[in-house]
Amino acid sequence: MRFRQVHLDFHTSEAIDRIGSQFDKEQFQEMLKRGHVDSITVFSKCHHGWAYHPSEANRIHPGLSFDLLGSMIESAHEIGVKTPVYLSAGLDERLAVLHPEWWIRPRYGSSEDLFRPGYHQLCLNTPYLDILLSQIAEVVQNYDADGIFLDIVGVRECYCASCVSDALAEGRDPRNIQSMQPLWEQTYANYTRRVKETVDSYKQGLPIFHNGGHIRRGRRDLTHMNTHLELESLPTGGWGYDHFPLSARYVQPLGMPYLGMTGKFHTTWGEFGGYKHPNALRYETALSLAHGAACSIGDQLHPFGRMDEATYRLIGTAYAEVRAKEEWCSNAVHVADVALLSVEAAGGHTADGGHDSFTGQSDAGAARMLIEGKILFDVVDLDSDFNAYRVLILPDRIRITEALHEKITAYLSQGGQLLATGESGLHADKDGFALDLGVRHTGVNPYRPDYYRPLQPLASLGEAAFVFYAEGQRIELTETGTTLGRREDPFFNRDSFAFCSHQHTPDSGNDGGPGMVESANGIYIAWNIFEDYATKGSLALKETVLFALSRLLPQPTxxxxxxxxxxxxxxxxxxxxxxxxxxxxxxxxxxxxxxxxxxxxxxxxxxxxxxxxxxxxxxxxxxxxxxxxxxxxxxxxxxxxxxxxxxxxxxxxxxxxxx
Missing domain, CATH: 2.60.40.1180 (Golgi alpha-mannosidase II)
Structure with a gap:
């Protein structure tokens, strides 16, 4: 995989004319050289639905009079730059206008507003799929593409006429989301299978990536529908700086080639005239290298087709450094002491492409703590080999199924240690702890927030009763547990008829039972402490976890x-x-x-x-x-x-x- 890639967006309205009129081969090549670019993703079809080349499977943009795609591929290949080709798969506004019956339909109501500018996502369980496949076939057959990048796809909830009709034919109840879910999974699997068959029929083994904006942890089946992975993660575009390290620490151990994709924009995709500081791109590309990934930087080409010089000066600042570092970054395997079992992977939250579901608070808070604490860690799923790690973290919401219990029991028998927090360790389908963590469960803590008083001073904060905001579990000590800190109750919960001061009620000093307990199997902390850190960021939360890890991992790498x-x-x-x-x-x-x-x-x-x-x-x-x-x-x-x-x-x- 090339290390210095550019993803060149070109979503261009039919209301704009003179498309590509300023494209110049020498200027295009000069910008790629200035940016130290060795691969550039170029467009066959955009979200508006137009082709940027002569096409029988599609319609060429009405403002374009020549083969822009072919010219870009030829120009890039002359200077040794690869050219994966982009086709918008989930969005095709030209066809959406002609065939509203192909739109993805939500279960309740509609968010469609005739006066709101924007696209309409198409369902791949409609005749649109055959059209898309013919467009892909045309590109692979007619052009020297170095890969196919398909965008805005994933397992999508849909109640269009095709999906409802197929559900009824299969005996499914469209009113039951659990009954519909297999159909949506089948629709996506059928799409990826047919894309691969189409591509391989013309160019066996050509790289294919299906982009949904997020690699879903725990869905290896979806991951392996790609030949490689591209982690779209624009920090300023809704992903934030938490997303990439968390996603990368899951992806690298899977062993697939992958890259980290950021953008040159100050905000996100489609921002003409927006530029981030060169130091931001330097850091973001270095972050990819540090996680064993190649790099991709998003740009958007002006409709007239002239490459923006300021953009490639900016990209060149970062990629000059990447170029000098590549030999120490290829074919690398991450070294880790700790495995973080992702709440997303264990089914505790879902991520379907919306920015607010990219991380999940427990996963994000845990990853942030481990990075700040300089703990070497991987993010794992239920199929990972836990025995490769000295400590396994079960963050906040990992309920224990029979299969997971068997796997963790085997891990503990090999000398592994657990750090479990909040609901983690409880049975998935009944009351009580499934694992021996030195505690007995007595119910959800009725107070929120409440206080934690460690029996040993925290590293920076010393001795105090520290407010913990997240939901907690009430526990009692068993004969196998040793208390490391206790819960102290507030006087009462704040409500309309009983409140104190501006926020919550102060510490009453009453003993609320153990708060952190150590046993032969590891350490249990009785709050959703990682979720709390993601939302509040309290130093006491982090130092509590790092203290626990210092006991579980006395000799870190x-x-x-x-x-x-x-x-x-x-x-x-x-x-x-x-x-x-x-x-x-x-x-x-x-x-x-x-x-x-x-x-x-x-x-x-x-x-x-x-x-x-x-x-x-x-x-x-x-x-x-x-x-x-x-x-x-x-x-x-x-x-x-x-x-x-x-x-x-x-x-x-x-x-x-x-x-």
Whole structure:
């Protein structure tokens, strides 16, 4: 997979004329060179439904008089740049106007507004699918495409006439969403299968990716309908800076080639004249490299077809650095101590493409804590090998089914340790804990918020009763548990007839039972603590979890003095007999209405690192600078200092192969 890709949007209204009139081969090539681009996704069909080439399967844009797609492919290939081809699959406004009966229909009412500009998504369980397949076949047959990128697709809830008719024919009750779900799954699976058959009939093995804006954790069946993965994750476009690391830590262990896709825009797709600070792109592309991913940056071509020079100066700033780093980033495997079992993967929340469901609060809060705490972790699903990790985290809402109980029991028998919080560990279908966590369940805590008093001082905050806002579980200690901290009740819950001060009621000092308990199997914390951190961000929450992990993981693979806003990953390139340790530092700030931006990146100095690895290290150096670093190794412990970090720094540890 190429490391320096551009995704060149070209969604262009039929109300605009002179399409591609300023396209110039030399200027196009010059911009790709200026941007250090080695692959660019170019358009066959946009959301408006128009083709950007002569077409029998579609209609060429009425304002276009030549083969723009063919010209772009030829121009890019002349300078060694690959050209995957984009077709809008879920959206085709030209056909949507002609065939409103093909629209995806919601169960209740309609959000359609004749006076609201926007697209209408089409159902792939209608005759539209055959038209789309003919458009794909035309591209693969007539053009030297280096891949096919299909957009705005996924398992979609739909009550169009075709879906309802098929449901009734199959004996399904359209009024029952559980009865309809298999039909929607079947529709998507049929679409991806037929796309692959169509592509392979002309060009066997051509890369295919179906984009839905989010890779659903726990749905490996959907993931493997692609040949590779592209993690669309524009921080300013609704995804935020939490989404990519969480998604990447799930995707990399799956072993598929993948890239991280951000955008050059200040906000999101379709923003003409919007540019983020060069430091933001430097950081976002470095974040991809640190997670074992290639890079893609989204751009949007002006209707006249001239590449924007400011955009490729901006992209070039980031990609010049990526180009220098690539050799230390390919074919890498992430090293992790901890497995975070995703709530999404376990069925605790769904993500169907809406931005508010990309992360899930428990998953996002847990990932954020682990990154800030410099814990090396992967995000896992129910099919993952838990035995590859020393600690398994069950965040907030992991109810235990019979199959999961069997898997966790086997993991514990091999010496694994659990960190469970909130509802996690409870039976999925009855009362009580399914796992021996040293506690007995007595019900949902009636107070919210309430207080946690640790028996040992927190690292930064010392001794106090700390307010925890999230829902908690009431527990009692069993003979196998040891209390590490207790719950203290407020005087009462705040309501219309009994309230105190501006927010919640103060701590009464009454003992509400254990709050954190240790047992032979691990540690249980009685609140949805990760969800709480995602919404409130309290330091006490993080330090409570990190204290627990310090007991479960007394000898982590990595220790560092890096501050909270920095992040660290450790990748292993076994074929080259080396580890590559990535360190990043930037502080996103809020601008405008909730947009996170990175502008200033300040250097930090003298960052101590200690790695615990089994191999004998013979050389440590900064990359790509190739500057040697002094280091010490005693047994498995390797210690060195990064003299300066500005945005992103790699440290390479080359080791001797064991005979």
């Amino acid at each position: 990595l220790r560092t003095s890096l501050q909270a806003q920095g992040s660290v990953t450790l990748q292993k390139q076994a074929a080259e007999s080396r580890y590559v340790q990535h360190t990043l530092y930037a502080s996103p700030v809020k601008r405008g209405d909730g947009i996170e931006v990175i502008e200033d990146i300040l250097p930090i100095y003298q960052i101590s690192m200690e790695l615990r690895i089994p191999e004998k290290v013979h050389q440590v150096y900064l990359a790509p600078q190739r500057i040697p670093l002094d280091f010490e190794q005693q047994g498995e412990h390797v210690v060195y200092t990064i003299p300066e970090l500005e945005c992103h720094q790699m440290v390479v540890l080359e080791y001797e192969e064991n005979n």
